[in-house]
Amino acid sequence: MKIQVPRNMLAVRQHSPDGKPVVETIPVPQPGKGEVLVRMAASPINPSDLALLKGGYLDRNYPFTPGLEGSGMVVGSGGGLMAGMRNGKRVACTPNPEADGTWAEFMVTSAMRTIPLPPSVTLEQGSMMVVNPMTAMAFLHMAKTGKHPAMVNNAAASALGKMLIRLSAAHGIPLINIVRNSTHVEVLKDMGATYVLNSQDRLFESELTTLASELGATLFLDAVAGHHSSQLLSAAPSGSTLVSYARLSGDPMNVDPGQLIVGDKRLTGFQLGNWLQTKGLLFKLTFINRVKKQLSDALSSQISQTFFLEDVENAITQYTGNMSNGKVLLLSNQKD
C-alpha cells in the first residue's frame, strides 16, 4: 500500500540553548541517496534529550528538531539497496549526526540508522530500543571482557539501571546499585536487586567501600559526576575502572588524582555511538540481534505516560519530575 506523505508536518523545534521547545509546522524532509523517510510513531524523552535542549551536549545548528531515538514506519527511500529494503518496514531509528531528530511526524535518516522491529515488539517499546538497551548490553560486555568480578552503578533506579539489574542477575555478575532515596531502595529490592545502597545514608561511603571490596567490584559506572565520582573512586578497590557515562548532577567531576596515581585506578568515558564505532559489522549485527531478543523482558522499559507532540512542554515537565517512574513517550498524530 502506497502511503500518502503530506507536504508539511508538525515538529518540535528548539530555537536557542535553554529556550522552550515549540511545536511548528515545517516541510516534510526529503531523503537523499542511502536515506529513508520514517513516519514517526513514538519517541522517548531521555536525559540526553534534556541535555541537548539545554545546549552544549551535541553540535546542532538552531533551530533544530530534538529527539535522539524513536520508532516508526519507513514510508520513503532516497535510493540505494538498503534504503529500498527498509521501505514499508516498522523500525527503531536514530537521527543522522547533527541532523533533525525524532520529535516530529516524519524524520529523514540514513538507512543504516534504522533497525527493523520484530512483530512481537510494539512501536512504543521499539522506540526505546537503542539508547538504554544497547548501553546496558555494552556495560555487560565490558564487565565480561574486562573480567570484572562485580559492578557498581549509580542513578540505579533509571530505566538503564533496571535493565542492568536484570542482566547482571541473568549473567551472574553481582551489581551494587546506588540510588538517592529510600523509596528507590525498596523498588529495586522488590524487583530482585541484591545490593542497593542509598547515597544519602550517613554510612554510605564506608558501606560501599566494604561491599565493593567483598565482591571484588572493579567496574564503576558513573552517571552522576560531581562529588559522587570522587566517592566512587575512593571506594573502588585498587585496579578498578570508573566509567563516566553521564552528568546528571550537572557538575564537573571532582576527582583526587592520588586515587588514579597511587590507587592504580583508571578513569574513562563512555558514549554508545563512540563505543559501537569501535566494533566490526559482525559484532554489531550479533549485538543488535541479542538486544532485539531481550526487548520484551530484560531490556524492556516501563512507560509512565504518553503525550502527543503538541503537548511536549507538559511531557517534559512530567518526565523531569518523575524520572524513575518510567519513560514518557511523545506520540505522533500520523496514522495509517
Ligand SMILES: NC(=O)c1ccc[n+]([C@@H]2O[C@H](COP(=O)([O-])OP(=O)(O)OC[C@H]3O[C@@H](n4cnc5c(N)ncnc54)[C@H](OP(=O)(O)O)[C@@H]3O)[C@@H](O)[C@H]2O)c1
Ligand atoms: N553515555 C551514553 O551513551 C548513555 C547511554 C544511555 C544512557 N545514558 C545515561 O544513563 C542515565 C540513565 O538514563 P535513563 O534513560 O535510564 O534514565 P531515566 O530512566 O530517565 O532515569 C533517570 C534517573 O536519574 C536519576 N537522577 C537524576 N538526577 C540525578 C542526580 N543529580 N543524582 C542522582 N541521580 C539522579 C533519577 O533518580 P531520581 O528519581 O532520584 O531523580 C532517575 O532514576 C542518564 O544519565 C543517561 O544520560 C548514557
